[in-house]
Amino acid sequence: MSEPDRPLDWANEPHMSAVDALMWRGDTDRRLRGTICMIEIYDCAPEWDRLIEAHDWGSRMAPRFRQRVIDSPFGTGTPSWAVDPDFDLHYHVRRMRLSGDGSMRELFAICEQLAMTALDPGRPPWEGTLIEGLPDGRAAYFLKAHHALTDGMGAILGLAQLHSTSREPIPGKPQPPRPEPVTVSALDVLGRQLAEEVQRLPHRVDTTWRGVRALAHPRRALSTALRYSRSVPRVAGLVSPPGSPLLAQRSLSWRFSAFEVPFDDLKAAGKAARASVNDAYLAGLIGGLRLYHEKMGRPVDAIPVAIPISVRRPEDPAGGNRIAVGRMAGPVGIEDPFERLLTIREQVRAARTEPAVDIFNTLGSLLAWLPGQVLAQFSGATTQNDLQASNVPGIPWDTYVAGAKVERMFPFGPLPGCAVMATMITHNGVACLGLNSDAASITEPELFADCLVDGFNEILALAADGDDPRAAGTMRRVI
Template sequence: MSWRRLSGMDAAFLHAETGDAPLHVMGALVLESCGRGPREDFRRIRAQIERRLPGLPILRRKLVQVPLGLARPVWVDDPTFDLDAHLRRAALPAPGGNAELFEAIARMAEVPLHRDRPLWEFWVVEGLEGGRFALVAKIHHAAVDGIGGAQLMCALLDVDRNAHPSPTAESEPEPEAAPSSATLLADAALSLGAQPLRSAWQVLRTTGMGARLALASLSKRKSPLPSAPRTQLNGRVTSRRAVALGSVPLADVKRVKNAYAATVNHVVLAACAGALRRYLGRHGAIPRQPLVAAVPMALSERPADGLGNSLSALLVRLPVHLADPIERLRAAREASRDAMRTHELIGNQINEWADLLSPTLVAGAVAVYTRLGLAEHMPPVVNLVMSNVPGPGTPLYCAGARVTALHPIGPIYDGCALNLTVMSYDGSLGIGAIGCPDAVPGVEEIPLAFEASVDELLQIVAAASPSIAAAS
């Protein structure tokens, strides 16, 4: 059986999407000039993607709805798959700098993917300064999470500039027929029949989780769950998007983490907190308490076919209220540990409840939330989404051109108008910021402030004596 039902989390990303909040993930790759010209670059990139399609079912499958919406949609082979419907060309206006590239990516981010075909598209963007070009990937979050997107990019690209196509490359398999309506209804009936027992079991598990949280609150005299302050990051989103990218040397981040017994993730959290403190100081008020970031956490088991999400979420306090960079780093380190301890108490409740919820119920709840503008009236659960995705440590090549920079970009939604995603690649740490400019003006300042925050920490480490750094 080649068809597969979406998980509850995958379906939640699909049904929570609105016209103003398309829920796709993106990646922006900047490639060096090979002097071949835009037409030849595009031809070679198309040929490389076409060669890789047989081994990547994720790119050849589309969604089919279950009759009457009785169960979650299923992935099936697309019998009319057409690569040219997914691969596009775009050209930047002069001078082809960062501002023009960021604007082009933002316009791509605003447009939802077509639901009648596999949920992805790639853009080859020409006209960057110095003869460079970019490859911008856009894939629905129902199909991939951050790790899945990174794995897909690695599967599409080469580790050798002079890689040659295999003479025995496999041909594209014949698409399997989609399941009949009767088959889908029978499968839905089996699932619905088990629903009452599964729901009762989940209620018991949730009750146990609540008891554990209550005991933890009593023992520590505070709730393990963080409380998010209301900020401008938590307004309604419109269809407009703003994108900005940046990067720092990974060696600088590692030098800071080694000096203060931290991890790369701790330094990233502290640098994001510093960047947001700078941003909020310019555009409003710095809150007197930490922001709360929803930080996706990859699970160990991943779908064999590459389709879908395998993640949970941590609620991490971002210490934007602290002025001292080292205090922010220490607080970020402790906040990360607190979030892990809280996750151990809660377990994977989000995924477990998502598996039980009706798609119609999710879509209806999102529609009501959006139509009534509840994001502006209800207390926020989180202030932003922040991801840190491990990427390849060695250079990658696309059609013989070296990828010189790789930047991830996540989605935003009503009540959470900013997403910061970080990804390592070939000795660098790239950051992608996306926001709704009607709620979060000046998004382009945030990656620059992230770079400044890392540099600030690095200067403190360089100035500190070895004994001070070791004691910290």
């Protein structure tokens, strides 16, 4: 008898990593909810029955979507994942129709409301909503999930494998069976956590011993210790520039906006300064914030900026979070776009090479033992950021869902106390930029959107020939 089909090798670890756990515990504070979102725009409405079947198949291919979180009795340590015996697609997959003018503005307003609604911690932490009623028979799909499931790179790896490459059904796909529920109690989780701590003891003893042995070369040991100790405050955000007074207010209200940028032109703009496409992306964002501050009559020289740094290795399992934090002093006071891009390039390089860049992963196994209420007291590491920005490679080929073609994919990260969260993925040659802004921080959203377009166009112009500035592409605002 042949072996049954097997699910994907994606997010199949039985318990959270320490970083996943820290994100999960952040929900103790409503301001720090770790909900990540994606809005997909389809060229037509997908067939509903096929869409339900696709979710059933996808949740068998990636059983993490059938698993709920089981925590210890004290809400400390790393939680476990276990197949939900009450898993019900009828709860997780919803359907609705726009009741107004069917505009993108109406669509995004609905998605904002869905995003601000907390996920049920007693169920697998994700929800999908098909939204019909867009002009010309088009539709949208809104997916929200908890960041503890995966980082941006892991999410794209999963979506790339779960989306179809054909509008028509593909015969012969693997059909793994539905995963069987496994009974895991809170006490089981605690026992597993304690056993892991015992297993870590030899490693911690070895690390301590290597530290003692390093004292045989005191000058070298002192130099290493000083470099690391100087790096820790920078990585932790303790020596960031002060936040902008213009962006100082925080609330529980999220506001989405979306933009399209020609990816090749953004890449060429970075190349013009021997910088990366990510540097050019950051320069566009910071340029937009510079213009917004000027037009609001509140210019500043720098703002605190945080960027995720992927520490994912080829041997790491897909799914989960494999990220560190980089800190920058966003140069909003630099008017010249070329100089701004060069400054950002050097700051990003410095952030990536900080000795303590991976400190939260290093200390994560200890921090995870703190209850959520205690961890919330350290939220200043994120609430002092005016901008957090992430750039994730997207899917470079046509993708389909239940007979509908995916035209655009707009990602939206959470607002862990920052003023603006920017996320960009590339889909078929177009850089799709999603901004989640705190409504109390960005009080003039229309002006901010205009400034962002102008800030990116300043950077895109660097890709043009000197004699013909029209050769460069321009950013387009979607909403």
